Structure formats: structure tokens, C-alpha cells
Amino acid sequence: MTLTDAVQRVLDADAALQATSAPFPLPIGGLEAVVVGAVTALERGDWWVPGLRERAGAILRDVGLERLSDGFAGALPYKVAPPTPSPALRALHAVGLALGAERPALVHLGVGSAADGAFTEALNLAALTGAQVIFLVAVHPLNGDAPLAKQLASSPAALAAAYGIATTTVSGADAQAVHDAVLAARTAGGPHLIQADLPRQA
Numbered sequence: 001m002t003l004t005d006a007v008q009r010v011l012d013a014d015a016a017l018q019a020t021s022a023p024f025p026l027p028i029g030g031l032e033a034v035v036v037g038a039v040t041a042l043e044r045g046d047w048w049v050p051g052l053r054e055r056a057g058a059i060l061r062d063v064g065l066e067r068l069s070d071g072f073a074g075a076l077p078y079k080v081a082p083p084t085p086s087p088a089l090r091a092l093h094a095v096g097l098a099l100g101a102e103r104p105a106l107v108h109l110g111v112g113s114a115a116d117g118a119f120t121e122a123l124n125l126a127a128l129t130g131a132q133v134i135f136l137v138a139v140h141p142l143n144g145d146a147p148l149a150k151q152l153a154s155s156p157a158a159l160a161a162a163y164g165i166a167t168t169t170v171s172g173a174d175a176q177a178v179h180d181a182v183l184a185a186r187t188a189g190g191p192h193l194i195q196a197d198l199p200r201q202a
Contacts, residue, residue: 003175006036006060013065014056020069026052031108034138034196036060037178038106041186047097047105049081049090054108088118091135095122098131104186106134113137114156126191127163134185135160135193138172141200160193172196 001009014028028035035050035057042048050057058068058080081097084090087109094107113119114137126133137156157167166188170177178196185192 003036003040003179006040007032007175009059010036010056013059013068016065017056017068028053028056030198031138031172033175034108034136034172034178034198037175037180038108038136038182040175041179041182042104042106043186045079045101045103046186047079047081047094047101047103049094049097049105049107051084051087051090051108051110086118087113088116088122091119091122091133092125094133094135095126095129095131098126098133099129102132104132104134106136106182109135109137109156111137111139111152111156114154114159115152120159123160123163123165123191123193127165130190132186132189133191134182135165135191136178136182136196137193138196138198140198155195157193157195160191165191165193167193167195169195169197172198 010028010032018027031053035054039048039057039060048061055068059065061080063080081093090107091109091113094105098105139156157169160167168181170181172178181194185194
């Protein structure tokens with residue numbers, strides 16, 4: 001399956017989920033390239049920790065749509081953690097999964113996570129333990145008047161780098177770039193933060 005085909009498959013799954021009464025039916029909202037790039041770069045035994053927007057990507061790990069529509073996409077044999085509305089706790093969860101499984105765990109986060117103390121706690125724990133967790137942070141462009149922009153003194157990548165965590169910045173609209181960055185992070189080992197910059201919505 002090509003990345004283009006995978007993107008369409010995820011978009012179709014997301015549209016089907018929006019038509020159900022699934023709990024917290026948040027649309028993927030332009031994150032399809034980030035999701036596809038991430039999922040296709042992971043191996044079967046790696047943990048994947050999606051948010052509520054990214055959960056449609058579990059279709060690429062052979063999780064049936066009927067299971068996704070129940071709001072629970074995990075766990076074995078798919079290695080997909082159940083989605084949660086708390087991104088900061090999702091980051092801590094991913095660190096624990098990476099340590100417990102001694103395998104990579106990838107977690108999806110938004111730029112708002114960088115303003116949460118639990119996110120910095122997860123970065124610190126990952127740096128201290130060397131957990132092979134990949135923090136994939138989708139960054140929507142913010143103008144200076146946005147409330148979130150006023151809460152962040154730095155970018156997620158700069159914050160991770162301050163903890164000694166390797167970082168990569170890619171275009172969040174380019175599934176291949178995300179795929180390559182996740183693959184490189186898996187190969188390098190240890191914690192890694194990938195900042196996926198998204199284009200401004202029209």
C-alpha cells in the first residue's frame with residue numbers, strides 16, 4: 001500500500017467514525033499525513049498511543065472500524081493504546097509503555113501539550129531513563145493573539161532539546177517526511193521528539 005493509499009484509507013475510516021455515535025467523535029482535522037507517516041514507520045510490536053483525533057489511523061494496524069467506533073482501539077495484539085482526551089497523561093503513558101515493553105512507543109500530541117506540566121514531566125522521565133519514546137507533536141501555526149501562543153515561551157522541540165532529547169522538525173503535511181523521521185528515531189534509540197509543523201488552514 002502506498003502512503004497516498006494509506007492516507008485515503010485513514011480519511012475514509014475517519015469519515016465513517018464521524019457518522020457513528022462514537023464517544024468524543026473528533027475529526028482528524030488535517031492530521032492524516034502525520035498519522036499515516038507515523039503508523040507506517042512503526043513495527044508490529046511497537047506501541048502506538050494516538051489521541052482522539054488520530055484514532056482512525058488504527059485502521060492501518062488492522063483494528064476493525066467496529067472496535068474503533070466503540071471508542072477503544074487497543075491493546076493486544078494491535079499494540080494500540082486506548083485514546084484519551086488528556087495529551088499530557090498520554091505522554092507519560094507512552095514513556096511507561098516504552099520502558100515496560102523495552103520497545104519503541106510513539107505518542108501523538110498537540111502544541112498545547114507543551115504548556116502542560118505533565119508533558120515536561122514526561123520529557124524529564126524519558127531523558128532520565130533513556131526510554132525509547134517518540135513524542136510526535138503536531139504544531140498548528142498560531143498568531144501572537146492566540147491564547148495558547150501567550151502560554152508558550154518556546155517550541156516543543158526547543159523544550160525537548162533542553163532535556164537533552166534528540167529532536168527533528170518536519171512538515172506535518174508530508175507523510176513521507178514524517179515516516180522517515182519516525183523511522184530514524186526508531187533506529188537511533190532513546191527518546192526523540194518530532195515536531196510536525198502544519199500549514200495554516202485556509
